Amino acid sequence: MITIIVPCFNEQESLPLFYEEAKKALTSIGQPYEMLFVNDGSRDGTLAVLRNLSEKDDKVRYVSFSRNFGKEAAMYAGFCHAKGDYVTIMDADLQHPPAMLEEMYLAIKDEGYDIVAARRVSRKGEPPIRSFFARCFYRLINKISNAEFVDGASDFRMFSRKAVDAILELQEYNRFSKGVFGWIGFQTKWIPYENVERVAGETSWSFWKLLLYSLEGIIAFSTAPLAIASVIGVIFCLLSFIGLIVIVVKTLIWGDPVAGYPTLACLLLLIGGSIQLSLGIIGQYLAKTYLETKRRPHYIISETNETVNIGGKQV
Ligand code: UDP
Ligand code: MG
Numbered sequence: 072m073i074t075i076i077v078p079c080f081n082e083q084e085s086l087p088l089f090y091e092e093a094k095k096a097l098t099s100i101g102q103p104y105e106m107l108f109v110n111d112g113s114r115d116g117t118l119a120v121l122r123n124l125s126e127k128d129d130k131v132r133y134v135s136f137s138r139n140f141g142k143e144a145a146m147y148a149g150f151c152h153a154k155g156d157y158v159t160i161m162d163a164d165l166q167h168p169p170a171m172l173e174e175m176y177l178a179i180k181d182e183g184y185d186i187v188a189a190r191r192v193s194r195k196g197e198p199p200i201r202s203f204f205a206r207c208f209y210r211l212i213n214k215i216s217n218a219e220f221v222d223g224a225s226d227f228r229m230f231s232r233k234a235v236d237a238i239l240e241l242q243e244y245n246r247f248s249k250g251v252f253g254w255i256g257f258q259t260k261w262i263p264y265e266n267v268e269r270v271a272g273e274t275s276w277s278f279w280k281l282l283l284y285s286l287e288g289i290i291a292f293s294t295a296p297l298a299i300a301s302v303i304g305v306i307f308c309l310l311s312f313i314g315l316i317v318i319v320v321k322t323l324i325w326g327d328p329v330a331g332y333p334t335l336a337c338l339l340l341l342i343g344g345s346i347q348l349s350l351g352i353i354g355q356y357l358a359k360t361y362l363e364t365k366r367r368p369h370y371i372i373s374e375t376n377e378t379v380n381i382g383g384k385q386v
Contacts, residue, residue, distance in 0.1 A: 072102065072103045072104060072105065072154065072155040072156055073097065073100070073104040073155050073156075073157045073172075073176060074104070074105050074153040074155030075093060075097070075104070075105075075106050075159045075172075076107050076146065076149030076150070076159065077106065077107065077109065077160075077162070078109050078145035078146055078149065078162070079108055079110050079117050079121070079163045080113055080139060080142070080275055081113045081115045081117060081272060081275070083115045083116040083117045083272075084271035084272050085269065085270050085271045085272055086117065086124070086163055087124075088165060089165055089169075090124055092165060093106060093161070093169045094106075094128075095169070096172050097169075097172065099173065100172060100173050102157075104130060105154065105155060106128075106131050106132070107132045107152055108121050108131065108133040109133070109136070109146075110133060110134070111145040112136045112139035112140065118135055118374070121133040122376070125376040132375070132376060132377060134148055134375045135373055135374040136371060136372060136373065137371040137372070140369065143247070143369075146248055148372075150235055150238055156231070156232045157176055158232070158235045159172065159227075159230070160226050160227065160228055162227070162269075164269035164272060165267070165270045166267055166268070167189065167227035168264060168267065171262060174262060175187040178262075184258045184259065185230065185233055186230055186231070186252065186257050186259040186260070187228065187229045187259070188221075188227070188259055188261055189225050189263075189264050190224050190225065190261045190263050190264070191225055191263075191264060191265075191266045192223065192263045192264065193265060193266055194266060195265070195266050197266070204282070204285075208285045208288075209222040211289070212285075214295075215295035216250070216292040216293040217293075218250045218253040218254040219253040220250065224261075226248060226249070231257075238251060238252070241254070241255070244362055244363050244365075244366070244367060245363065247287055247291040250291055254292070290355055294356075296355075297352060297353065297356065300349035301349075303349065304345070304349060307341075307342055311338075311342075
């Protein structure tokens, strides 16, 4: 069976279109399938649309969160609830063409891959400044992390059951799925595709949100910033030590003619700034550790169209 997981946040306009397209593509593959929609606390009519679809079609399942937990939590919930042997993640806005599903399915079934991922070959329709920062991010994170990050890799992927189980083993609270998918390894096939505009609604990712998300990725998959902070500290110590010797020698030979206040002020600022920077970096990791140790659930379900166990009660 094929499961497609669809995280939805304010997608009432795109959902009916998505449903039709996906249904067409899945029917043409000719395998049993289920569509698992995860309503991530939408504030529009998304939940009503999902209720409607699930009444009409028994292949439609949905899980609805009690508030917006973010796409990462939605994807994780999808993996937890998926019953299929082949599991895909797709956006509800049709930016991930359902026509590619068949090729992905065959690659896992016949070619022996465990992961098939779609890869955007162009960043058309994206602001140039965003593309620029995206490229910088990939170059940087590949240098400082063990997991493999591929530029243009989207969340549109199909996984074998083996890969899904591996993903579920990673229980971390601060999830960065692009890293998780790379970290678990397995043979991955990349299929190129052209970027398309979303069919309806608006993207929920602002530039600021993306920037914070990329920092999240770096902190979750690399400890290099900690090392960099220490290296900066060592360099400053060395410099000041050398400076000290030079000053002492100078004073002994020529006396102490003029006090260098501007230099002092600059040095103070520089050193203070670098300490602040290091503390900030340590603080980021500490904050993540703090959140991780609370072991909070990734999401809270308020409603589904099937009986599940919520807090020990059958709902
Ligand atoms: N999404 C979500 N929770 C969020 C934000 C987004 O479930 O907090 C879903 C959204 O409904 C869509 C997918 O994640 O199906 C991708 O979001 P979007 O299209 O806004 O991102 P973009 O394609 O612009 O990167
Ligand atoms: Mg989109």
